[in-house]
Amino acid sequence: MILRTLEAGHGVVLFPQGTGISNPVRPDLPGASWLARKSRCLVTEIRLDHSGWIPQVAYQGHERRATCH
Numbered sequence: 001m002i003l004r005t006l007e008a009g010h011g012v013v014l015f016p017q018g019t020g021i022s023n024p025v026r027p028d029l030p031g032a033s034w035l036a037r038k039s040r041c042l043v044t045e046i047r048l049d050h051s052g053w054i055p056q057v058a059y060q061g062h063e064r065r066a067t068c069h
Contacts, residue, residue, distance in 0.1 A: 006039035040065060 002012055014032045036043050042063045049058035 003035060003039055006035060006041045 002014075005012055014035070035041075042065060044063045045059070045061035046057055047059040048055040
């Protein structure tokens with residue numbers, strides 16, 4: 001369903017590290033990158049800062065087109 005949503009030109013928000021934030025240095029899981037390459041959607045990397053009561057955007061990268069490798 002997410003792949004069809006992306007291919008239709010709609011946006012989605014994914015948290016590629018999976019659930020929880022108990023280990024912030026863990027590697028991202030591969031599903032998000034596979035979806036981006038398969039759909040060739042625009043990707044904007046965003047990092048959240050969880051140090052406060054409400055998470056804030058700590059970094060926002062430039063949009064880029066996902067490419068197949």
